[in-house]
Amino acid sequence: MTTPGSPSAKSWYDDMLWETKLMYALSSAGGSAMFNFLTVYYQHTAGFSKVQIGVLQTLPSLAAIVAPPFWGAIADRIRDQRFVHVFCVVSGSFLWFILQYFAWSYEWTIVVVMLAQFQRSPASSLLDHAVLNMLAKVGGEYGKQRLFGAVGFGIGAYVTGLAVAVGGIYWAFGMSFTLCMSSLLVLRLIPPVRYGDDDGYTALEPGEGKPKADPVSTPSFLENIRIVVKELDVLVLLGVVFLMGLMYGVLSSFLTLNLYNLSGGDAKIVGVAIMCETASELPAFFFSHQVIKKMGTVNVLLVSIAGYALRISYYAVMTDAWSAIPFEFLHGITFGLAWAAVTQYVYSATPKGCEGTVMGVLNAIQNGLARALGTLVGGFFYENYGARIIPTASSQSAGCHKLLWEPKLLYALNSAWGSTIGNYLAVYYQHAAGFSKMQIALLQTLPSIASILGPPFWGAVADHLRNQRVVHVFCIVSGTLLQFATKYFYWSLGWTVIMVLLGQLQGGPASSLLDHTVLNLISKEGGEYGKQRLFGAVGWGLGTYLTGVVVSVGGIFWSFNLCLIMGFSTLLVLRLIPPVKYGEEYIALETDDGKEIGCSEHAPSFLETVRLISQKLDVLVLLGAVFIMGNMHGVFTSFLQLNLYNMSGDNAHIIGVAIMCETSSELPAFFFADKIIKKIGTVNVLLVSLVGYSLRISCYALMSNAWSAIPFEFLHGVTFGLTWAACTEYVFSAAPRGCEGTVMGVLSAVQNGLARASGTLIGGYFYENYDARMMWIVTGLGVPFSLAIVALFAYLKEEEEIAAPNEELLQERAALFSPHSGDPQGLKSPRQLTYDSI
Numbered sequence: 001m002t003t004p005g006s007p008s009a010k011s012w013y014d015d016m017l018w019e020t021k022l023m024y025a026l027s028s029a030g031g032s033a034m035f036n037f038l039t040v041y042y043q044h045t046a047g048f049s050k051v052q053i054g055v056l057q058t059l060p061s062l063a064a065i066v067a068p069p070f071w072g073a074i075a076d077r078i079r080d081q082r083f084v085h086v087f088c089v090v091s092g093s094f095l096w097f098i099l100q101y102f103a104w105s106y107e108w109t110i111v112v113v114m115l116a117q118f119q120r121s122p123a124s125s126l127l128d129h130a131v132l133n134m135l136a137k138v139g140g141e142y143g144k145q146r147l148f149g150a151v152g153f154g155i156g157a158y159v160t161g162l163a164v165a166v167g168g169i170y171w172a173f174g175m176s177f178t179l180c181m182s183s184l185l186v187l188r189l190i191p192p193v194r195y196g197d198d199d200g201y202t203a204l205e206p207g208e209g210k211p212k213a214d215p216v217s218t219p220s221f222l223e224n225i226r227i228v229v230k231e232l233d234v235l236v237l238l239g240v241v242f243l244m245g246l247m248y249g250v251l252s253s254f255l256t257l258n259l260y261n262l263s264g265g266d267a268k269i270v271g272v273a274i275m276c277e278t279a280s281e282l283p284a285f286f287f288s289h290q291v292i293k294k295m296g297t298v299n300v301l302l303v304s305i306a307g308y309a310l311r312i313s314y315y316a317v318m319t320d321a322w323s324a325i326p327f328e329f330l331h332g333i334t335f336g337l338a339w340a341a342v343t344q345y346v347y348s349a350t351p352k353g354c355e356g357t358v359m360g361v362l363n364a365i366q367n368g369l370a371r372a373l374g375t376l377v378g379g380f381f382y383e384n385y386g387a388r389i390i391p392t393a394s395s396q397s398a399g400c401h402k403l404l405w406e407p408k409l410l411y412a413l414n415s416a417w418g419s420t421i422g423n424y425l426a427v428y429y430q431h432a433a434g435f436s437k438m439q440i441a442l443l444q445t446l447p448s449i450a451s452i453l454g455p456p457f458w459g460a461v462a463d464h465l466r467n468q469r470v471v472h473v474f475c476i477v478s479g480t481l482l483q484f485a486t487k488y489f490y491w492s493l494g495w496t497v498i499m500v501l502l503g504q505l506q507g508g509p510a511s512s513l514l515d516h517t518v519l520n521l522i523s524k525e526g527g528e529y530g531k532q533r534l535f536g537a538v539g540w541g542l543g544t545y546l547t548g549v550v551v552s553v554g555g556i557f558w559s560f561n562l563c564l565i566m567g568f569s570t571l572l573v574l575r576l577i578p579p580v581k582y583g584e585e586y587i588a589l590e591t592d593d594g595k596e597i598g599c600s601e602h603a604p605s606f607l608e609t610v611r612l613i614s615q616k617l618d619v620l621v622l623l624g625a626v627f628i629m630g631n632m633h634g635v636f637t638s639f640l641q642l643n644l645y646n647m648s649g650d651n652a653h654i655i656g657v658a659i660m661c662e663t664s665s666e667l668p669a670f671f672f673a674d675k676i677i678k679k680i681g682t683v684n685v686l687l688v689s690l691v692g693y694s695l696r697i698s699c700y701a702l703m704s705n706a707w708s709a710i711p712f713e714f715l716h717g718v719t720f721g722l723t724w725a726a727c728t729e730y731v732f733s734a735a736p737r738g739c740e741g742t743v744m745g746v747l748s749a750v751q752n753g754l755a756r757a758s759g760t761l762i763g764g765y766f767y768e769n770y771d772a773r774m775m776w777i778v779t780g781l782g783v784p785f786s787l788a789i790v791a792l793f794a795y796l797k798e799e800e801e802i803a804a805p806n807e808e809l810l811q812e813r814a815a816l817f818s819p820h821s822g823d824p825q826g827l828k829s830p831r832q833l834t835y836d837s838i
Contacts, residue, residue, distance in 0.1 A: 020134065020190060024146060026182050027149065028156065030158065031176070031180075033160040033176040036160070038257060048109075050379060055110070056109065056110065066536050072360030089184060099173065116320065136188065144285065147336075153274070154819060158275040159175070160175050160176075163275075169244055197707045200708065238346075244301075253378055257702060258321075262321035281335065285332075292344065302564055307330040310330060313575065344363065406576045406577050411514070413569050417543070419547060423564045425444070426631040426641060426642040426656065433496065433648070438769075441763065444760045446497065448634070448753050451756075457509075469517075478507075479503055479567070480567030482503035483766050484563055521578060540663045544663075627755045628688070628782050629693070633720065633751070633759065634755060634757065644706045658709070666721050669717030688716055688722065689723040692717075695712060
């Protein structure tokens with residue numbers, strides 16, 4: 001005859017393991033019935049201030065610093081984990097229940113909350129200990145048991161929300177007590193921990209050579225700490241847990257209160273939000289074993305950090321509480337996956353016989369120290385500044401700093417984001433995915449195709465929704481995640497094509513949306529657009545160089561990790577810049593040359609603009625020259641880095657140096673562009689650019705040492721910067737006032753879309769079937785073709801002085817075909833500029 005606690009009992013050996021699942025569900029439901037409604041109780045029943053609430057919300061975290069390690073050590077010392085577990089559940093549940101009778105006193109509330117959490121908080125780590133101990137003997141996956149905690153937590157929160165909405169806040173205390181005491185009936189069906197057993201839980205990423213304690217004699221608490229401290233990987237991981245716990249502390253303490261207040265006191269939103277959060281834990285915990293095994297602990301933590309960035313960014317800008325509900329489903333990533341990965345990794349470092357102590361230490365850092373500090377910081381800012389600390393455009397004091405460091409930093413980060421993978425994709429395709437050069441050429445054309453479709457589409461969506469900031473954040477987040485996820489599809493060309501195309505469709509528009517934001521800011525607070533945009537080149541160069549250093553040390557996959565970090569870093573700065581306000585009067589730009597002038601009511605449509613431009617043969621011929629030169633530029637941007645990388649013996653460092661030289665050459669080129677164009681004229685600037693192309697291509701075709709090409713990279717300012725400035729100003733002068741953006745979009749589509757894609761395909765064909773030298777020889781054929789078209793342009797162009805708009809009223813928007821994904825460059829126009837003086 002067997003008993004529920006015997007190892008041979010069928011109930012706990014069964015594959016379903018329903019006892020552990022039900023135990024997690026009841027235990028979590030009891031906690032959710034209380035903890036998610038405490039802030040509502042403190043504010044609306046006890047009448048405490050937000051600072052007092054912040055202090056009260058830190059008490060559970062303070063107790064969790066001491067209690068789990070303390071009771072875990074007691075359990076290990078007396079070698080009776082079950083007795084300690086039952087005692088903590090009973091005493092903690094009772095103390096939480098009687099809290100409702102102390103609303104009249106803030107001091108007594110502090111005492112009861114501290115004692116209640118000191119007794120109740122160890123129950124979670126003790127339950128994890130019991131379940132992991134059982135799984136070590138009977139088999140099974142921790143995540144598939146733990147996910148039922150999410151089920152119980154969500155159902156408990158939702159049902160309690162309905163009960164509180166009908167019967168009042170005191171129902172939360174009664175439901176919590178009932179559910180926690182019910183969990184004891186299930187706990188008795190789970191076998192207690194047997195100390196002295198040899199079996200151990202098989203971790204997914206076990207540490208090699210980790211010290212093991214004697215399974216018979218239990219080490220003391222200090223001995224356990226001494227052993228774990230020697231493991232640097234564990235200590236660093238605990239540091240990561242602490243930082244993520246800070247964010248988790250703010251979310252768990254004030255998100256429900258923020259939603260409650262923002263919704264006008266609707267208690268149901270608290271239950272719905274927690275229900276969505278915990279529902280997201282189901283797939284997270286269910287697949288955690290496979291995900292951790294596939295991706296590894298490090299990548300799981302990176303994905304979790306990305307989830308935090310997305311959630312926090314949205315909470316900072318939301319105006320409708322219910323709009324936050326979809327973002328609650330990211331809780332499975334920010335908590336579920338991360339907790340499963342960290343728990344299993346740390347458990348693998350635990351000396352046998354003292355798992356309760358070490359699991360308590362992990363719980364103390366996550367739910368204790370980190371959560372307490374996060375709650376205090378959140379309470380301070382919530383009390384003194386409100387839930388959202390973001391500037392508005394209503395006044396100068398609410399805008400950006402007078403030095404406009406915010407747009408400068410944002411341009412730098414945005415360009416650095418693009419540089420992290422933009423210059424290293426070809427290396428990844430060849431050396432990680434093993435694609436052929438023709439396949440690489442196909443993949444390298446995808447960003448060009450996406451650049452034709454993505455920016456105008458999402459720009460139109462932003463205008464239609466009249467909420468540019470939401471579209472901007474969505475493009476950054478979705479683009480970053482898609483670009484980061486590309487590294488997991490190296491095994492399939494088809495899937496890589498899909499991921500690259502989607503990633504660029506979503507991430508590409510971030511640059512034009514950023515330009516819109518900055519131009520809107522400058523129109524209100526003053527400043528020069530070019531002086532902000534210049535930092536994009538700085539960020540691109542620094543980002544490429546630093547990524548090259550990191551890749552040379554850690555491998556090509558680190559470029560994707562840096563992409564994730566830099567992409568979400570832009571969100572932290574974006575929130576400091578006032579969003580675009582729609583509905584403001586459009587002021588048409590004035591001209592002195594008798595051209596058609598756009599107005600706010602009747603700005604020319606896209607087709608009308610194209611019709612007007614098509615009547616100017618000189619502009620059409622100039623676009624032809626841009627197309628041919630864009631083909632050469634497409635070969636440069638797609639295959640120059642790969643050619644240098646291969647010729648240098650797979651030295652990733654040379655890519656960073658080359659791009660650093662290229663982008664540094666942009667700075668003087670754009671800074672002096674207007675003076676040079678005025679001095680020598682558009683045609684001569686194009687001729688100088690063709691000389692630069694000839695020199696660069698000749699060097700690449702003849703070089704035998706990759707590093708000998710570095711000095712020629714400084715010609716990029718001539719071949720790219722001066723040329724584009726001249727073409728931009730000439731075509732811009734033909735644009736009907738009020739629709740310059742449309743005309744510049746046509747120019748950008750020709751260069752960044754059609755020409756670059758065509759050049760990439762041609763270059764890939766010759767690189768694949770011949771060699772790099774033949775590719776550069778064929779590329780050089782574009783020089784005589786361009787020369788002939790420039791000669792035709794010189795013949796057709798009109799010799800007339802085009803009066804530029806007043807510089808006080810105009811910040812020219814020049815869409816640059818930079819190798820990095822930041823199109824516009826500000827060009828401050830001199831008065832009465834003659835573009836075509838030769």
